[in-house]
Amino acid sequence: MSTTDHTPSDLESVREWLNVVTQETRFALLQDILGHPSELPTLKELDYVNPSKSQTTIRQHLQQLVDAGIVEEVLLPENRRQNDLPYKFYGISESGRQFLEEHKLHRAQDTLREIYDRVEKTDDIKRYETAPRPER
Secondary structure: OOOOOOOOOOHHHHHHHHHHHHOHHHHHHHHHHHHOOOOOOOHHHHHHOOOOOOHHHHHHHHHHHHHHOOEEEEEOOHHHOOOOOOOEEEEEOHHHHHHHHHOOOOOOHHHHHHHHHHOOOOHHHHHHHOOOOOOO
């Protein structure tokens, strides 16, 4: 499946995207991204809120979402990077957001944010959560 910069409109492409986003782990990752305070979590934060999955599994599923064009990697500019803080984040792409909205898969964002806020976080995760984020 190739990366696309627009929402698919033909039936086969829509079916492929639905298959990508509705797989259980990838759907959970999308929910975690949408529930994150900045909608730009790091791999470490996604790993933390998905304790039943290995970081390798999370990375692989994120890559599938990136390859499909639903999620994008967002890098903090080099001049804003700080030692020991993350610089790579994951966010829903514009076409991914549009697709999720069109297919009613984006409706519970406020609830997702409340759930994410209630997760007990370690000091390290709190530090990652409050790290500088790139502008989008």
